[in-house]
Amino acid sequence: MVDKIKVENLNCYYNKQCVLESLNINIAQNEILSIIGPANSGKTTFLRALNRMNDLDANYSRKGKIYLDDDNIFYMNMENLRRRIGMLFAMPIPLPMSIYENIVYAPKRLGLISNKSEQDVIVEQALKDVSLWDEVKGRLNSSAMKISGGQQQRLCIARILAINPEVILFDEPCSGLDPISTAKVEESIIELKRKYTIVLVTNNVKQASRVSDKTAFFLMGKLIEIDKTGKLFVSPQEKQTEDYITGRFG
Amino acid sequence: MKKIINTIIETIIFICGILSIVFVVLIFGFLFKEGFAFFKDYNVIKFIMGQFWYPDSNPALFGILPIVIGSILVTFGACLIVVPIGIMDALYISEIAPKGIRDVLKSSVELMAAIPSVVIGFVGMVTLVPFVKNLFDIPTGLTAFSGSITLAFMAMPTIVTISEDAIRSVPWQYKEGALALGATKWQTIRRIVLKTARPGIIAAVMLGIGRVVGETMAVMMITGNSAHIPNSIFEPVRTMTATIAAEMGETVRGDMHYKALFAIGLVLFVITFIVNFIADLFLGKNKNK
Numbered sequence: 001m002v003d004k005i006k007v008e009n010l011n012c013y014y015n016k017q018c019v020l021e022s023l024n025i026n027i028a029q030n031e032i033l034s035i036i037g038p039a040n041s042g043k044t045t046f047l048r049a050l051n052r053m054n055d056l057d058a059n060y061s062r063k064g065k066i067y068l069d070d071d072n073i074f075y076m077n078m079e080n081l082r083r084r085i086g087m088l089f090a091m092p093i094p095l096p097m098s099i100y101e102n103i104v105y106a107p108k109r110l111g112l113i114s115n116k117s118e119q120d121v122i123v124e125q126a127l128k129d130v131s132l133w134d135e136v137k138g139r140l141n142s143s144a145m146k147i148s149g150g151q152q153q154r155l156c157i158a159r160i161l162a163i164n165p166e167v168i169l170f171d172e173p174c175s176g177l178d179p180i181s182t183a184k185v186e187e188s189i190i191e192l193k194r195k196y197t198i199v200l201v202t203n204n205v206k207q208a209s210r211v212s213d214k215t216a217f218f219l220m221g222k223l224i225e226i227d228k229t230g231k232l233f234v235s236p237q238e239k240q241t242e243d244y245i246t247g248r249f250g
Numbered sequence: 251m252k253k254i255i256n257t258i259i260e261t262i263i264f265i266c267g268i269l270s271i272v273f274v275v276l277i278f279g280f281l282f283k284e285g286f287a288f289f290k291d292y293n294v295i296k297f298i299m300g301q302f303w304y305p306d307s308n309p310a311l312f313g314i315l316p317i318v319i320g321s322i323l324v325t326f327g328a329c330l331i332v333v334p335i336g337i338m339d340a341l342y343i344s345e346i347a348p349k350g351i352r353d354v355l356k357s358s359v360e361l362m363a364a365i366p367s368v369v370i371g372f373v374g375m376v377t378l379v380p381f382v383k384n385l386f387d388i389p390t391g392l393t394a395f396s397g398s399i400t401l402a403f404m405a406m407p408t409i410v411t412i413s414e415d416a417i418r419s420v421p422w423q424y425k426e427g428a429l430a431l432g433a434t435k436w437q438t439i440r441r442i443v444l445k446t447a448r449p450g451i452i453a454a455v456m457l458g459i460g461r462v463v464g465e466t467m468a469v470m471m472i473t474g475n476s477a478h479i480p481n482s483i484f485e486p487v488r489t490m491t492a493t494i495a496a497e498m499g500e501t502v503r504g505d506m507h508y509k510a511l512f513a514i515g516l517v518l519f520v521i522t523f524i525v526n527f528i529a530d531l532f533l534g535k536n537k538n539k
Contacts, residue, residue: 082430095442
């Protein structure tokens with residue numbers, strides 16, 4: 001399979017303190033890579049390095065290279081990069097506007113759509129892709145703040161789909177959700193695999209084993225082990241990985 | 251024993267708590283009493299629509315239209331100047347400025363609020379007034395325009411600090427969410443930050459206007475105090491506040507002129523009350539979200 005993202009020798013620092021050290025990871029096209037590890041292991045820093053959200057923080061600095069296809073993302077236009085690499089945050093954060101506007105917000109800004117009928121098509125398609133259409137189709141113009149947490153999170157996914165990215169980053173997308181909403185979001189993630197490359201940071205080891213093709217284990221800013229999910233969970237090579245996934249620490 | 255102490259303390263706190271309401275009601279009541287006494291002897295319509303303010307002529311004319319227009323003109327001009335500058339200043343401080351500059355800017359804006367209005371008026375009189383006179387080549391620099399500039403300067407701290415609070419209370423997740431969707435910084439500010447902070451910004455503007463309408467000392471020193479209906483902003487005007495302040499000393503307690511000034515106070519009170527009420531409406535809306 002083709003590698004969609006290549007990370008070469010990435011080092012990340014906050015206030016000169018190293019939080020991610022000599023990281024090398026390749027992520028294949030249409031693969032779900034999940035990243036597990038205890039708190040402070042650098043999972044989220046890694047994720048936010050991929051769409052350069054970290055770069056917004058003045059205390060952050062980095063070394064190394066990240067390639068999307070064959071382009072170094074650090075030379076790319078930031079807005080363009082974030083259009084190609086969408087990101088879903090831990091807490092569902094609908095923008096303070098209606099459900100409909102939430103979805104058309106980004107495509108409009110980016111000039112991807114011009115008229116109302118195109119907008120309607122995009123909204124319907126995006127909501128169907130996250131199986132939210134049937135639940136909200138009667139109240140597209142009501143505030144996105146009024147739907148449930150799980151629905152909000154799926155709306156946020158739909159919002160990303162509307163700009164048709166190539167990669168989607170999930171930052172603990174189910175941490176604030178109940179089990180049923182979690183199952184629905186996980187279903188959406190697996191469904192999305194057919195079209196997108198996915199990186200999923202999760203605190204839930206079981207979620208990683210349920211959803212992903214490959215799993216990487218981070219500890220204290222270092223990549224300890226990365227392997228096919230089936231293999232990593234059955235016969236981890238490293239002692240630390242085994243301890244973590246069996247719940248002996250973390 | 252404990253119960254008695256408790257009751258005493260509760261009573262004291264209760265009295266302190268309602269003091270502000272008591273004061274407002276008392277002031278309002280006094281204004282009403284003196285103001286309405288005036289309307290018994292002088293027609294309300296003649297008072298509000300009258301074009302001449304000649305309290306010393308015979309018969310005395312108490313038409314406040316010129317000074318109402320003066321107040322509105324000066325206030326409106328000040329708003330035109332201060333609202334865009336104030337909001338953009340707040341945006342710069344909260345969204346764009348690096349931390350060092352932000353701290354300096356914030357404390358200097360707050361320091362601005364501490365300058366007594368008579369000092370601002372004095373500085374304006376010595377510097378701004380001759381400047382305006384020479385710049386536009388007009389007979390006097392004591393004009394509505396100069397007053398507007400001075401008042402803009404005075405309303406600035408209110409508008410900047412309150413809108414900055416509003417802008418800063420926009421959850422950073424909204425900004426992050428928009429940026430992660432590929433929006434540029436400016437798009438994020440315009441569509442997300444300004445939109446979310448709008449009620450707070452409107453409240454800031456309203457409170458700024460309240461400050462401008464009620465300001466007395468600086469306008470008295472700078473606007474020229476001529477109670478006629480101006481043809482342009484480059485003419486001297488007189489505001490309602492300046493009229494009260496300047497003439498209260500000349501009146502005899504209880505005569506028509508004295509009561510007329512209270513009636514002006516009443517009009518002024520109603521105006522600022524409405525402005526503050528609108529501001530509260532927007533501030534409340536902001537909190538409910």
